[in-house]
Amino acid sequence: MLRVLGISIAALGLMAAGPADWRPVDPENTLVIETTKGLIVVELRPEFAPKGVERIKLLAREGVYSGLQFHRVIDGFVAQTGNPNNRDGGTSAHPDLPPEFSFRIPPETATLVVERSDAREGFVGTTPFQAVSASEPARPGDARLRGWGAYCPGVVGMGRQADPGTANSEIFFMRGPSRRLDHEYTVVGRVVAGQGAVLAVAVGEPPKVPDLMLKVRMLTDIPEAERPRLQVMDTRGPAFQARVEALKRQKGAAFSVCDVEFPVRLQ
Numbered sequence: 001m002l003r004v005l006g007i008s009i010a011a012l013g014l015m016a017a018g019p020a021d022w023r024p025v026d027p028e029n030t031l032v033i034e035t036t037k038g039l040i041v042v043e044l045r046p047e048f049a050p051k052g053v054e055r056i057k058l059l060a061r062e063g064v065y066s067g068l069q070f071h072r073v074i075d076g077f078v079a080q081t082g083n084p085n086n087r088d089g090g091t092s093a094h095p096d097l098p099p100e101f102s103f104r105i106p107p108e109t110a111t112l113v114v115e116r117s118d119a120r121e122g123f124v125g126t127t128p129f130q131a132v133s134a135s136e137p138a139r140p141g142d143a144r145l146r147g148w149g150a151y152c153p154g155v156v157g158m159g160r161q162a163d164p165g166t167a168n169s170e171i172f173f174m175r176g177p178s179r180r181l182d183h184e185y186t187v188v189g190r191v192v193a194g195q196g197a198v199l200a201v202a203v204g205e206p207p208k209v210p211d212l213m214l215k216v217r218m219l220t221d222i223p224e225a226e227r228p229r230l231q232v233m234d235t236r237g238p239a240f241q242a243r244v245e246a247l248k249r250q251k252g253a254a255f256s257v258c259d260v261e262f263p264v265r266l267q
Contacts (some may be wrong), residue, residue: 004246006194017060017238017239019047019239021065021233021234021238022239023069023231023232023234024231024263025041025232026220028220029044029053029189030192030219030230031044031056031189032216033213033216033232034039034213034214034215035194035212036201036211036214037200037211038196038211039197040191040193040195040197040198041078041194041219041230042190042192043125043127043189043192043232044188045187045190047105048100048103048149050187056158056188057218058094059082059094060218061201061218064169064208066215067213068082068083068086068212068213069081069210069213070202070210070212071083071088071207072204072205072206073201074173074203074205075203076175077178078172078173078178079172079198079201080171080172081170081172081213081214082170082171083169083170086160086206086210089161090170091169092168094169095168096166096168097158097165097167097168098165099164099186101164101184101186102146102148104146105144105146107143107144107145108123109124110122110129110145111123111124111236111240113257113260114255115134116133117133118133120132120133120147121150121256121257121259125190127149127190127233128149128152128155128258129147129148129150130147130257131145131146131148133146147157148182148183149182149186150182150257151177151178151179151185152190152256153174153176153177153195153258154191154195155174155189155190155191155255156172156188156190157172157174157187157188158170158186159171159172159185160185160187164184171199172185173189173191181188194229194231229266229267230267231264231267232263233263233267234264251254
C-alpha cells in the first residue's frame with residue numbers, strides 16, 4: 001500500500017467523491033509532527049487565533065518542539081505536549097500570549113451546518129466553531145460572524161496556567177469532545193491526519209514511558225520530495241453537504257459539529 005511519511009491511503013480515510021469535493025491543505029498553515037506513534041498533521045487556523053498560530057509556527061521553526069514529550073495524557077480527554085521542560089508550567093523564551101478565545105470573521109469564511117434560535121455551528125476549514133445566533137444584533141457597521149472554537153475530537157488548543165493570558169508554547173490535542181473548554185482555551189486548529197496517533201500515545205500524568213514529538217515542521221519547510229500531498233474534503237462541496245445531512249438524519253436533535261469527521265486523501 002502507498003505510504004507518504006508513514007501515512008497509508010487507508011489511514012487517511014480515502015473515499016469516492018468528485019474533484020470539486022476536495023481541496024489541498026495550505027502548506028503555510030499546516031503543521032507536520034512525526035511522533036513515536038506515527039505522523040500527525042494539523043491544519044492551523046489563523047482566523048481563530050492569529051497570535052497563537054504565529055507562535056506555534058515560530059517554535060516549530062526554532063526546533064523547540066522537536067524531541068518534546070507528551071507529558072500529560074488523559075484518556076478520553078487530552079494529550080498535552082510543547083513544554084520545553086516536559087512538564088506543566090514550562091515556557092519558551094518568548095513572552096506569554098493574550099487570550100484568543102473568540103473571533104470575528106467574515107461570514108463567507110465559514111460554513112454553517114447548524115442554525116438554532118440561540119446559536120449556530122459550523123466550520124472554518126476543518127476546525128469546528130460555535131457562533132452567536134443570527135438574531136443577535138451585530139455591532140454597528142460590523143457584519144462579521146462572532147464565534148469561538150469548539151473542542152471536538154482532534155481539535156488542537158494552547159495550554160495555559162490559571163491566568164487566561166499565559167498561553168506560551170504548550171499545545172494539546174483532543175482525544176475526545178470536551179465543550180466545557182470552549183471560551184476558556186485558545187483553539188489553533190484541528191488534526192486532519194493522524195488522530196489514531198493522538199489516541200495511541202501513552203497515558204499518564206506523566207506517562208511511565210512518554211511518547212515524543214520527534215520532529216515538528218511546517219509543511220512548507222519540508223522538501224518537495226518528502227511532503228505529504230494531502231487533500232481534505234471541502235465544506236463547500238456536495239459530498240460534504242450530503243455527509244452532514246446524513247448525520248443529521250441519524251443523530252436528530254442531538255447532532256453537533258463534533259459528529260462530523262473529514263476524509264483526507266493523497267493528492
